[in-house]
Amino acid sequence: DTAVxxxxxxxxxxxxxxxxxxCEQNLGHDTMYWYKQDSKKFLKIMFSYNNKELIINxxxxxxxxxxxxxxxxxxxHINSLELGDSAVYFCASSPPSGGPDTQYFGPGTRLTVL
Amino acid sequence: SQQGEEDPQALSIxxxxxxTMNCSYKTSINNLQWYRQNSGRGLVHLILxxxxxxxxxxxxxxxxxxxxxxxxxLLITASRAADTASYFCxxxxxxxxxxxxxxxxxxxxxx
Numbered sequence: 001d002t003a004v005x006x007x008x009x010x011x012x013x014x015x016x017x018x019x020x021x022x023c024e025q026n027l028g029h030d031t032m033y034w035y036k037q038d039s040k041k042f043l044k045i046m047f048s049y050n051n052k053e054l055i056i057n058x059x060x061x062x063x064x065x066x067x068x069x070x071x072x073x074x075x076x077h078i079n080s081l082e083l084g085d086s087a088v089y090f091c092a093s094s095p096p097s098g099g100p101d102t103q104y105f106g107p108g109t110r111l112t113v114l
Numbered sequence: 115s116q117q118g119e120e121d122p123q124a125l126s127i128x129x130x131x132x133x134t135m136n137c138s139y140k141t142s143i144n145n146l147q148w149y150r151q152n153s154g155r156g157l158v159h160l161i162l163x164x165x166x167x168x169x170x171x172x173x174x175x176x177x178x179x180x181x182x183x184x185x186x187x188l189l190i191t192a193s194r195a196a197d198t199a200s201y202f203c204x205x206x207x208x209x210x211x212x213x214x215x216x217x218x219x220x221x222x223x224x225x
Contacts, residue, residue, distance in 0.1 A: 056211070101213060102147065103213060
């Protein structure tokens with residue numbers, strides 16, 4: 001019954017590798033997001049998709065590429081991983097527009113780049 | 115930066131006491147939300163207050179909003195050990211569907 005799920009929960013990899021994180025929501029929401037939370041707990045939006053279309057892209061290096069095969073899924077692919085990419089990545093979703101933007105977060109994926 | 119600031123950064127209290135945390139933001143908003151993050155978990159929405167509201171309650175939570183001072187406070191009454199978490203404010207200052215989160219307050223409630 002998980003509303004927003006992410007896989008994997010933990011990801012440890014070497015610099016230079018390419019990795020993907022998957023996100024799925026079963027809430028019927030139209031909009032999905034990726035956030036990055038750094039070691040100081042600072043949470044910053046990276047991308048937002050609405051009905052499979054990219055609507056927010058926040059000065060994220062082009063090594064990061066989101067993909068939304070359908071409105072229930074938003075995956076994040078990262079090329080040529082760097083040490084600074086180590087963080088917790090959260091997926092979130094929100095209901096159709098027309099109301100305040102309450103967001104529902106997944107449990108996070110802790111990425112460690114060695 | 116549009117990022118909100120929260121204070122205190124950390125707060126340690128005993129069970130049964132009240133906890134108050136504050137959030138300041140920089141630009142005009144339509145609404146402000148508070149989220150809780152338990153250790154190792156995602157954020158959970160607690161309460162939303164609109165810009166035309168001054169106070170809102172939900173169970174043991176009380177939120178105030180002062181748009182003239184661009185600040186909000188979250189009060190947790192009769193705190194419990196289970197309230198131990200980080201608390202974040204978030205505004206729509208970034209634009210539609212673009213929340214801007216504060217720096218967070220880490221609350222520790224000791225039994």
